[in-house]
Amino acid sequence: MQIFEVSEKRLKRILINHRFTLFLLLVSIIELLLRYFLRNFVTEDYTIFLQSWFKTIKHMGGVIALKGQVGDYNILYQFAISLLTYIPIRNLYLYKLLSTIFDFLMAISASYLTVRLMNTSEDENKKIFALTYALVLSLPTVFFNSGLWAQCDSIYTTFILLSLLMLIKEKYVYSFISLGVAFAFKFQTIFIMPFFLFVWLIKKRIYIWHFLIIILTFWLSGLPAYIFGRDLLAPFKIYLNQTHTYNHLFMNYYNFSGLIGAKGNTPQNFYQLSKAFILITMLVLIIGYMYLLYIDKFSNFSLIGVATWTIYTCVVFLPSIHERYAYPVDILLLIIAIVNKKYLIVAVPELINTFLSYDRYLFKNTPNIVILSYIVSRAVLNCRFMAV
Template sequence: MSRFEKKVLDYVHSNIDKIYLIIVVLISLVIRFDVRADNSNYDINTFLINWYDELKARGGLKGLGTPIPNCNYNFLYMTIIALMTYLPWGAMTSYKLLSMIFDYLLGIVVARFVYELTDHNKKVNAYLAFTIVIMSPLVISNSAVWGQCDSIYVFFVIISLLCLYKSRFILSFVLLGLAFSFKLQAVFILPFYLFYYFYKQRYSIFHFLIIPLIMEISAIPSILAGRDILDTFRVYIGQTGNWPVTASNYPTFWYIFFRDEKYSSYETMNSLMVLTTVFVILMYIYLWVHKKIEIDAHKFIMIAYLLSFTCVMFLPSMHDRYAYMVEMLGIILVFMDYKMFPVIVILNCITMATYGNFLFYSTANIRDLSWLNFGVYLIGAVYINLMLSKEDLRRGYEKRI
């Protein structure tokens, strides 16, 4: 080996972390910019670009004062869209660049979560978690191909959970309020916050008022432009009735029994689906409270994952992108418990199949995927509860001896 080769290899060895990250980020950027330009879809053409064009025609921020037709997103996202109209490039590029930026921010916060919660190989685990997020076909498809903002609200949900775990409660609720300011689907993490409040008794019920307060603060540009102060909440109240279907291209538990394109099943089953979700969540909480589980880092993520997945699995009107938060929590969970790896891989593959139906006109059978998805949910739920029971039995055994 020549002296030059030796120096090069020594440099690589001593800087392997930086070199690895640079290569991974470059590859992920090439993929994103390769797929972003030529990929249009129904959502972009029918909704996103129309919102952008409407705001631009009204003068950008000046146009926030009146409702935009067919728009069911909240004011913070609309303010960002209004700001994007001042940029020198077009609507599709603006939407996708915004979401892609948050892909990397999401990767960073997931990596930080993994770093904080794991005991061994913390740096390596964090780098791998970051890689999995930014290279995930699901994440790339959602932002660079679809132009959706799921990485934005999930970024705020994940970082809010990290703050909650570290007992930074006010900051946690501020960040959760920002998540709600972007998408109503942040509500899927609320059962965990309620359980944690009830079980740990570490913060006040009044902390939850921070969420609507932050939503109102984030809506100030729209309110100053002329919108009513209560419109922040009316947007989401109206959104719950926009898609009166049992499920929309997402394989929920109810898709096993029927897929009603004429929506009649929704009217009949809506209350049952909501109440079933509440029942399952309450059943879990009762079991965990009864067992007096000790919530360490492992159980913190396990419970957050299971409760949010329960919402997606049993609530009505679930869409293909609504499990995004569950899938990101699953990535963190894998680093806490490697036995969940096959479950999380299959979960992500199921969602990618539904993405394919919408984005690439594939023909994945949603009913078959529903059986598989419910099986994945059950395996995870049984395993998580067995792990909690195992810890409870271990503590009981130690007391006896």
Template sequence: MRWSVIALIVVAAIAIRLPFLHFQTLDYQKFLSRWYDTLDQGGFSALKHKFADYNYPYLYLIWVLTALHIPSLIGIKAISIVFDVVLGFFAYRIAALRTQNFWIRALAFALVVLLPSVVANSAYWGQADAIYSAFALGGVYFLMRPNPLSDGLSRSDAWWACVFFGLAVSFKLQAVFIFPVLIWLVLRRYLPWYSLIAIPVVYLLADIPALAVGAPVKTVLSVYLDQADSNKSLTLGAANLYQLIPISGDVTWLAHAGIAAAALVIIAFLAWSWFARPGVTATSILVVTTAAAVIVPFLLPNMHDRYFYMAEVLTVVMAFYLPMRYWIMPILVQAAAIGVYHSSLTGDQGRGFGGMNGGGPGTMGQNGPGTPPTGQTTGAAGQSANGQHDFRGGGPGSGSPEQRGFTADHRQGGFGGGGRRAGSAYSSGRGDTALTVYASFMAAAALGMIATVVQTCRRRT
């Protein structure tokens, strides 16, 4: 019966996703499909060229699609949908650490795989956020597993947790949002410091296949540095703090202040934990991890619309460990996520959810809500007449590698005139009134998470 219930949930999740599988967003047409074409034409050895700046493990998965002759649109979305189920699996396992009631565990699984933002991210947008988040959630699961022999983790669970975190950061840099929990657990002598070695080791091992076919070492090791330097806006469609601050001009000082604020919040928590010595429990580990996933991207500048993905999942999982009133957290975060996704998928992504001027399959609407104004410039090579990037050619020998492979995270800004700009100065990037409302939801969630951490960590059990 239990297997039947889980299978039914998976079937329902797939059925809900099916109507969205034929939609092609801007990210797919301009970037993901071209990465597929490059690997399809050049084979695995095409990885020696820099045609994309997602890290290599994701490109390996796309290459597998080409080797199996799976169509690009369906295949790219199918990869993410598979990891939606993996997310649900780890939500089930974490709930199982709390209760033996199958129905509660099944509910955790169902809520995660059926979350509107999770469905939209994989089936509609075709993004890879489920992949790194699934590995991150797996790492959290191993951190939370009880050790009957001591107060700390078992050695095997410590290593497995860090292996999973290494896999997470190998796919997306955004996995580091929750890494403060590792520092906390090392300081509290719950997690052996030497187990952290597994994270860079796994990351480097994941890049070996690309190095083996001739990718330059400098290129391989600088993927995330290139990503960090590519955008200079306080917010790129994210429902973070900077949607709430009406400011324009060169706001580099505010970007630096936001980075400092995020660092100070982490340091303040670590210092408080060191002196107050609150209990380290499965619940406190989950709550602190969730708080990091909410607060860190809320304070950091240069955040994209999808960078609260881990928060969207973790707040749901966390709610199974806390009293019923804490369900307000996932509700606030999901409300912000749905709004942001609607803004993106009806704006710079071209269409979606009945958006203005939305096109049918294979087309992109023009100048819908949030679409960049005509003639807006960026520092990237090539643009179409309406201000969108125009990279010509998708395969080897067709345009420069940089033109062929500009990353999907580097698409045109376009949230109320806050697009990307060349140079080192930060611009505001603020969106319309709707994005300000969504940011207020996330601000309430961030404040609520601070209170939740304090209340949870004060408990000794």
């Protein structure tokens, strides 16, 4: 009996001493199982778009398909999908697997960014890292996005987080390279660009040529396609074409455009009001930045707050914002709420709002558009709360 007691005590001591590693391992296993059990969920996006794109790329010979445009994603994501066509697994699972891998990379990036902002003791850093890692992976909009929807928003968000991490570490070249990669995966990376222009104004060691790194990185992302004869301006043309795809102000995400209500969400109103919404967005950003320029010194936390507010402002006031475009906002709001609990008052309503917008698309539920749009629009206008 005494031998068993000694062994049990030893086991407990081992578990406690390795609690950080064991916690990460258990969370990772549970999160993988969660996504595994969602693997057969099929959405309209998959049946109408993703499935046919995959089959077309495979039929055209995998990577050889890069000689032409398939779907509306840019070349780097098309290249990733072309590589997946060589794996003899159902393409639905391959889409979800790719996004799931980046779910975990995004969680790791978010955890490092949070730890950097906290800058506490080693033991405390481990706790913060583990908490952030678990919460990011457990957000419904994260595992719904990859596990149910087979969407790729965790990919470009990972590189946005890395860009911000490199920024506060003052490794500016790497920051702008990461931003270029994020932009190569998704056009909505542009929502954070006003923030980097603001940082250019306040940081002495950031120069105009840093922005050329973004363009060069983005252009180089098309290299696999150039090899097969694609136009050297193809990556730019793909995004230019995307800007003419939608003709409704409200595209499921509850924002300022939702205040017009379901009946006002017509193509006619889009053509009449969309440019006004863009100008309103610019005005809100300019007013906010003018206020912020009177702050003498920005902490790293303040910079991340401004970055969050910038993207949040864009998704709240711009027209034709889809439910998934707020994905980076949700991750950044979670990070700053972990660092400072007072930001929960902004983070929680936004996370609920995004989840409800997912719910509207995935399960066809219809919450009150105007009420939710009012709540989110009011939250984003609190510039001081987000930045100080």
